Amino acid sequence: MIHPDTKSRIFWETYIFIITIIVSIEIPLRMVLNYEPDTWLVVFDYILTVSYSLDIIVHFMTGSHIGIKLVMDRKTVAKNYAKGWLFIDLLATIPFDLLANQFPYLRLGKSLRVIRLSRLFKLFRVASFLSRVRRNNIINPSVLRLIFLIFWILMVAHYIACGWLYITGIPESSDNVSAYIQSLYWTITTMTTIGYGDITPQNNLQTLFTIGIEIIGAGMYGFLIGNIANLIANIDIAKAQFREKLERVNTFLKYRNIPDALQNQINAYYDYLWESRRGYDEASVLAELPLPLKTSVSLYLNREIIEKVPLFKGASDAFIREIILHLKPAVVTPGDYVFRIGDTGSEMYFISKGSVQVISEDESIIYATLSDGSFFGEIALLLHSPRTASIRASDYCDLYVLEKKTFDNVLSRYPDFATTIQKLAEARKAEIDQSKKE
């Protein structure tokens, strides 16, 4: 059985979808314009019949998503297919035109042409095609809905134009192409409620048809405008929400007369949030996921920090999992103090991006500059003492915070890690003590 999400399967489905669109446009046209198919169309008919037949075989050989379940069992797939689309797919394989050409006695005149319309049913497969594209997250869902909304409207306009041509007939003075264009023009002006009135119904049937299209048109127009406005607003929902949040913050800052410099700093911080993570608060997005999914996403998101921090190199999966799951992201802006010397410490920090300075009380000594992959704040946790130095951000920093409780927990369970970090802390502390003596 083929997995339904493999690239070749999606490619095949897209191919079937495209030829179905072409045939769905051509069939009603041939019906109303009554032209004889040229060689190309006959070849296309052959290709279609072969492709549709192969498509049935492919369906039997491919697993399918039934509800939310992926079914790969051949029998269940076949049963499900037989209950659903098989009949329509089989009907679509029958090359009525080719048969009529081969066996002239089979010519059933107009009724044969109507049977041919059964191929149009395949177009309704677009719904399953759509849900596949959505599931594979190929295009923004709002853009996708917009594309398909426009697609359906154009298809409906095409069918109505063909219907109008069918009941009005082709004027003698006009060729097929102009007749179709005129008919499409009538459809669009009527459907969009513009109605210039240059083409008007000439008998009862045409008047009734026009009334029908006017009613459909008025409803569709309202539906369309509402939907398009909604879809466009949703295309970049993250940006819209972020902008709204920023506006709220700025209104508050102005209302409380926050100094301009501080306002600029806050805005710069939000700019950074947008640039670095599209404004999403990672923790709250992850909080909604079940634990196994949350672990996988966290591991993926934090893969950089796992690679960057030498302390994690060669550590066991269980250890990394334990730490990663408890890391909380935080951002500090340039010049900010993460904490000051003498503060009580209840967490340690890993630097994912950016750099910080480890500085003395009077800020005259910079003990070290720490950057991507380094950590700080471990001494206070290990020795249960106040912070031995102040930490100031030199630029925008993406940090990960590990709470004391998790830190203690991990230390007690992973003695190797405890020893390494203890040694490092002692060396750092000695360096500070040494410089104090000097």
Ligand code: CMP
């Ligand atoms: P803590 O004492 O909790 O807070 C200040 C932190 O600065 C300290 O933990 C260490 O993580 C870090 N630190 C102190 N001294 C040095 C040093 N010499 N080199 C690098 N980091 C240091």
